[in-house]
Amino acid sequence: MTPLFSRGPFSRSGSGRTGLVTLICGALAAGGLSAAGAAALAPGAASASSHREAPLISGTPQYDNTDLYAFVSPDKPDTTTIVANWIPFEEPAGGPNFYTFADDAQYDLHIDNNGDAQDDLLFRYTFKTHTKNGNTFLYNTGAVKSLDDPNLNVTQTYDIDLIRLKHGREVYKTRIADKVPVAPSDVGKASMPDYGKLRAQAVYKTAGGAATFAGQADDPFFADLRVFDLLYGGNLSEVGRDTLKGYNVNTIALQVPNDLIRESAGQPVVGIWSTTQRRNARGYYTQVSRLGNPLVNEVVNPQKDKDKFNASQPAYDAQFLKNVTNPELPKLIESIYKIKAPSEPRNDLVDVFLKGVKGLNQPPNVRPSEELRLNTSIKPAMHPKRLGVLDGDNAGFPNGRRLTDDVIDEALQVMEGELVGSKNDLGDAVDKNDKGFEKYFPYVAEPTSGSRGPLAKGTTAGTDVRSQLGDALQPAGSSGGSGSGNTMLIAASAASGAAGILLLGTAIGWWRRRMRRPY
Numbered sequence: 001m002t003p004l005f006s007r008g009p010f011s012r013s014g015s016g017r018t019g020l021v022t023l024i025c026g027a028l029a030a031g032g033l034s035a036a037g038a039a040a041l042a043p044g045a046a047s048a049s050s051h052r053e054a055p056l057i058s059g060t061p062q063y064d065n066t067d068l069y070a071f072v073s074p075d076k077p078d079t080t081t082i083v084a085n086w087i088p089f090e091e092p093a094g095g096p097n098f099y100t101f102a103d104d105a106q107y108d109l110h111i112d113n114n115g116d117a118q119d120d121l122l123f124r125y126t127f128k129t130h131t132k133n134g135n136t137f138l139y140n141t142g143a144v145k146s147l148d149d150p151n152l153n154v155t156q157t158y159d160i161d162l163i164r165l166k167h168g169r170e171v172y173k174t175r176i177a178d179k180v181p182v183a184p185s186d187v188g189k190a191s192m193p194d195y196g197k198l199r200a201q202a203v204y205k206t207a208g209g210a211a212t213f214a215g216q217a218d219d220p221f222f223a224d225l226r227v228f229d230l231l232y233g234g235n236l237s238e239v240g241r242d243t244l245k246g247y248n249v250n251t252i253a254l255q256v257p258n259d260l261i262r263e264s265a266g267q268p269v270v271g272i273w274s275t276t277q278r279r280n281a282r283g284y285y286t287q288v289s290r291l292g293n294p295l296v297n298e299v300v301n302p303q304k305d306k307d308k309f310n311a312s313q314p315a316y317d318a319q320f321l322k323n324v325t326n327p328e329l330p331k332l333i334e335s336i337y338k339i340k341a342p343s344e345p346r347n348d349l350v351d352v353f354l355k356g357v358k359g360l361n362q363p364p365n366v367r368p369s370e371e372l373r374l375n376t377s378i379k380p381a382m383h384p385k386r387l388g389v390l391d392g393d394n395a396g397f398p399n400g401r402r403l404t405d406d407v408i409d410e411a412l413q414v415m416e417g418e419l420v421g422s423k424n425d426l427g428d429a430v431d432k433n434d435k436g437f438e439k440y441f442p443y444v445a446e447p448t449s450g451s452r453g454p455l456a457k458g459t460t461a462g463t464d465v466r467s468q469l470g471d472a473l474q475p476a477g478s479s480g481g482s483g484s485g486n487t488m489l490i491a492a493s494a495a496s497g498a499a500g501i502l503l504l505g506t507a508i509g510w511w512r513r514r515m516r517r518p519y
Contacts, residue, residue: 061087062102063276065291066249067221070272070372070400073255074380075440079209081255082109082123083403083444084274084291085219090185090248093450096137098185099216099250100156101127104279107252112271112371113263115356115363117315121261122163125214125252127182130155139185144192147181147201156182158214160206160254168315180204183215186248188451195446203441210256213442217251218435219244220403220444221294224428240429246448253442258376269356269363271371272400273314287311292372293353293398294407299329299415300353314369317354321368324349329415342417352398352414360389361399374400386431390418403437403444406430 069083086107090099101107106126110119132153133141142151160177163170183202186195205211225243262268273292277285290310291297297309300323309320327349330341342348356362356373363373381395386406388396390413397405398414409427416424435445 060278060288061089062100063105063278063288064088065274065276065289066219067294068272068274068291068372068401069220069403070270070374071402072258072374072376072378072380072395072400073441076255077379078259079255079257080261080270080374080376081253081441081443082272082274083220083251083253083442084109085217085221085249085251086276087250088219088247089244090216090219090250090447092186092246092248092448093188095139095185095187095450098139098154098187099248100129100154101125101158101182101214101250102278103127103129106277106285108275108277109252109254110273110275111261112314112369113261114267115269115271115366117271117317117367117369117371118168118313119165120263122165123254123256124161124163125158126161127156127158127214130157139187140191143190144184144187144198145194147183147198152184155184156214158182160212176206176208176210177204177212180212180214183213185216186447186449188449190451192449195449199446208257208260210254210260211441212255213251213253215251216248216447217442218433218445218447219247219249220433220437222406222430222433223408224430242430242434245434248447251442251444253444255441262376265377267363268377269361269373269375271314271356271363271369271373273371287313292370294401295411296353296370299411300324300327302328314371315367317369320370321350321354324353327415330417333416339416342420342422348417348419349414352419357389357398360394372401373398387413390414404432406432 064086066085066088067083068085069081071081073079073081084107086101087099106124108125109123111121111123112118113120132150132155136153139154140152144152147155157179158177159175159179162174162176164172181202183199184192186192192198199215202215203211203213221244222242223244224241258268259265261270263270271292273290275287275291276289278288279285288310290312292314297306301309301320302323305320305323312319325345325347327346333339334341350368351357351362354368354370355366361373361375378395378399381393384396384402384404385391385393386396386404387393387410388402388405389399390410396402397407397410401407406427408430412426412428413424416422416426418424433445435448437443437445
């Protein structure tokens with residue numbers, strides 16, 4: 001296919017943009033500060049794609065949908081893969097209560113296959129938590145070698161319901177997966193010596209040719225978010241660091257046949273969005289989070305509309321139209337950097353965020369609504385370009401969104417008028433994820449392990465601390481000691497206890513010597 005947009009002679013590698021990264025830094029910082037006020041300066045208050053992007057959802061991370069991706073599967077082009085993430089900024093070592101999906105939520109993936117702003121298909125994920133031993137604080141009581149290992153104390157399973165709708169009403173419902181195990185949080189190397197094996201066991205294939213995965217993964221979103229540190233503390237040379245490096249998310253990935261989700265081969269464009277519904281005290285479900293295109297509820301919607309957007313449906317997106325046609329961000333850039341904002345109304349942004357680009361991923365008779373639109377007939381690129389359509393790669397954003405698409409750079413360039421003749425090469429100098437993505441489903445990288453730190457002083461890799469402590473410690477499940485029903489001591493705890501006894505003995509000896517001295 002002929003590239004939709006021809007490119008100028010400037011660099012796309014990122015190496016020639018060091019003088020331009022300040023634009024996004026200052027502009028996004030000003031936008032964030034003016035929108036969120038002084039609270040945006042607090043540690044952890046930054047937003048990324050849809051990380052903590054609205055006041056209400058920022059306090060309930062289990063229900064916070066951080067990112068949505070949809071792309072024709074590179075190794076199976078007759079299928080589409082949808083990746084949706086929840087729980088922003090998961091610290092890998094954040095135990096003892098590690099990261100689970102909520103039992104009182106419905107995690108929904110919506111498909112609009114005719115452009116009428118209403119979902120025609122809905123894949124609903126619901127989760128259930130299981131605890132084997134409630135008398136221990138441990139997430140796992142020994143090394144975990146499989147998803148059904150008795151040492152994995154806290155586990156989750158999930159069901160998937162496929163719901164068909166017409167004019168917003170359910171007409172058919174069937175369960176396509178039942179009690180599928182969730183990949184656990186990666187506690188650390190001692191607890192999960194082969195996490196890749198656990199990941200592989202969590203991939204489940206349904207009878208209808210679909211595949212599903214749910215569990216922890218590396219956060220695939222990459223961006224420099226330190227703009228909220230008082231505009232980099234006045235030192236703009238510090239840009240270019242992936243702020244999300246080392247953080248994890250909880251991922252739902254679904255791979256489905258193209259023919260299942262699209263209206264027909266002649267109308268292959270689908271609109272996709274994800275939502276979270278939470279059960280209230282009366283047993284009813286209320287939508288609390290929503291995500292289609294990245295960054296819409298961060299830099300397009302103002303503070304007063306963020307919670308409303310999370311509770312709304314695409315069919316009612318006319319109420320947010322002015323946020324798109326008269327966006328705030330270009331005005332902020334003009335006021336700070338004297339770069340003239342494109343003329344309004346911004347109909348080019350309406351195409352990107354609400355309708356799809358004509359000739360690429362805009363369905364016929366489309367009703368403007370905020371959905372991530374994907375043309376399932378466009379084959380995957382053999383060599384994906386991070387700027388997608390802007391760089392002549394029509395298999396990438398805004399035609400769906402791949403894991404490698406640099407949506408920060410793309411969105412900023414479009415905001416500044418790339419599609420209406422204002423050529424620019426803006427970005428945040430973070431051009432790829434810190435971890436490489438996998439070549440096969442579920443594609444997301446494995447999570448960062450909780451034991452990512454350096455070895456303790458005086459130890460070497462592979463050293464078993466128990467060998468230094470004799471037989472006082474027993475591996476989980478072994479006989480001896482006080483019985484297999486008791487939780488065994490952890491090496492570090494035993495070592496600390498021994499050190500404590502030695503210290504106590506020294507203190508007592510010192511006290512006795514002191515008592516013998518005359519005053």
